[in-house]
Amino acid sequence: MLHYATEILPSLLSGAWMTVRIFFWTLIAAIPLGILVSLGLTANFKPLRWLLKFYVWLMRGTPLLLQLIFVFYGLPIIGVIFQRYDAALFAFILNYTAYFAEIFRGGFQAIPNGQYESARVLRLTRSQTLLRIVIPQVVKIVVPSIGNEVINLIKDSSLVYVIGLGDLLRAGNVATARDVTLLPLVLVGIIYLLMTAVATFILRRVEQHYRSWR
Amino acid sequence: MLTLKNIKKQFDGRTILDNLNLEVPDGQILAIVGPSGAGKTTLLRCISGLETVDSGEFILDGQPYDPANNRDNDKVIGVVFQDFQLFPNLTVKDNITLAPQLVLKQSKADAEARGQALIDQLNLSGKEDLYPYQLSGGQKQRVAIVRALAMNPKILCYDEPTSALDPDLRQTVEQIILGLKQNQMTQIVVTHDMTFAENIADQILRVEPIKA
Structure with a gap:
């Protein structure tokens, strides 16, 4: 059995690598974009607000699976053609940005107006106020909710099978179907658990970092 | 010296400040008193630029002054x-610097270095x-006062400086404000505490709610 496990492990790990890549790049792009969209959601300019509200509604209101299919099979109809991997990243970033934007919007609303006013009488500019005063406080507030989404993202990445990408779960499925044993899927489960354990550990450290002030 | 001429301010059609005239000479302390809802804080917010006025003018050291849009760092x-x-x-030090x-x-x-001098002056060493x-x-x-002083303000404004503190700290606040007066700091203090106002002020402005 151990021999079999070492035999299929390379294909599982290469699947896991796809999972990690999608996870990593989605976070790198969607968190800053989420902050920007959340600022837009609270902007004074109404058309922008409506547009972003519509976008968030669309992304949160339909399954990510459906969005993946539309990006890869639907967009080519209007001449936008993505490679499979790019299509997956595009759909994931679009989807997760919407969730992060809502989380950050809540965080921004929790900052009292007095913080902006005291920054203003100290003559800080709008961007200095955001970067030095407001965003650090918002980040502290949103870390637990962001953590939830981060864990979800690891598991959601398995949806990329629908556009023919080989991720961890798919690698396990292939081995299970070929060798008629559930062992590959058990290994898949263990690898997912390891990945979420690492993410959980890092998130705890981030929370601890922000615990030095209240 | 800060001069206010014919300052008018309305909120949703309700007049809060009506043709208000005021002079605050350099190094003096003005106390603004009155019942709640009379517009004390609104007046302070207009002077500090957090609200705009509907009409009237501000003159600071002989020059027209627009509190809401002024970016001149010599006129904070x-x-x-x-x-x-x-x-x-942010830590106390970072708040200030x-x-x-x-x-x-x-x-x-x-x-x-400048911050530390103020920190020592206001008895915050070690914090x-x-x-x-x-x-x-x-x-x-006191950190809030040091933070404001670190910007070398022309005028320092306080909104109800005694209300969030224990009653026995009132005297400490008086001493701080009078101590800054000795350094020629011009100060404007909004308070509902008449005794406090009389103890510190060179000039007391009473604001009353304006009947519609």
Whole structure:
């Protein structure tokens, strides 16, 4: 059995690598974009607000699976053609940005107006106020909710099978179907658990970092 | 010297300030008193530029002055808020030196040296590396005062400086304000506490609610 496990492990790990890549790049792009969209959601300019509200509604209101299919099979109809991997990243970033934007919007609303006013009488500019005063406080507030989404993202990445990408779960499925044993899927489960354990550990450290002030 | 001429301010059609005239000579203390809802805080917010006025003019040292849009760093009007509004994510030292570095372009060493002098002056030595949540109310207020002073303001404004503190701290606040007066700091204090106002002020302005 151990021999079999070492035999299929390379294909599982290469699947896991796809999972990690999608996870990593989605976070790198969607968190800053989420902050920007959340600022837009609270902007004074109404058309922008409506547009972003519509976008968030669309992304949160339909399954990510459906969005993946539309990006890869639907967009080519209007001449936008993505490679499979790019299509997956595009759909994931679009989807997760919407969730992060809502989380950050809540965080921004929790900052009292007095913080902006005291920054203003100290003559800080709008961007200095955001970067030095407001965003650090918002980040502290949103870390637990962001953590939830981060864990979800690891598991959601398995949806990329629908556009023919080989991720961890798919690698396990292939081995299970070929060798008629559930062992590959058990290994898949263990690898997912390891990945979420690492993410959980890092998130705890981030929370601890922000615990030095209240 | 700060002069206000015919200041008018309305909120949703309700007149809060009607043709208000006022003079605050350099180095003096003006106390603004009156019942709640009379517009004391609104007046302070107009002077510090957090609200715009509907009409009237401000003159600072003989020059027209627009509190809401003034970007001249030699003409800062400092504010100590009722609830202090320190930045919880920054230490006492960073609360104080952030704006001098970012706005007045002081070097870090320069800002810290100036900050330290004020910290010592207001009896906050040893608190430099604490975060606001680790301070008492009186300490928070003194940090807020130091933070405002570090910007070299022309005028320092206080909104209800005694209301968030224990009653026995009132005298300490009086001493601080009178101590700053000796350094020629021009100060405007909004308060509902008449005794406090009489103890500190050179001039007392009574604002009354305007009947519609």
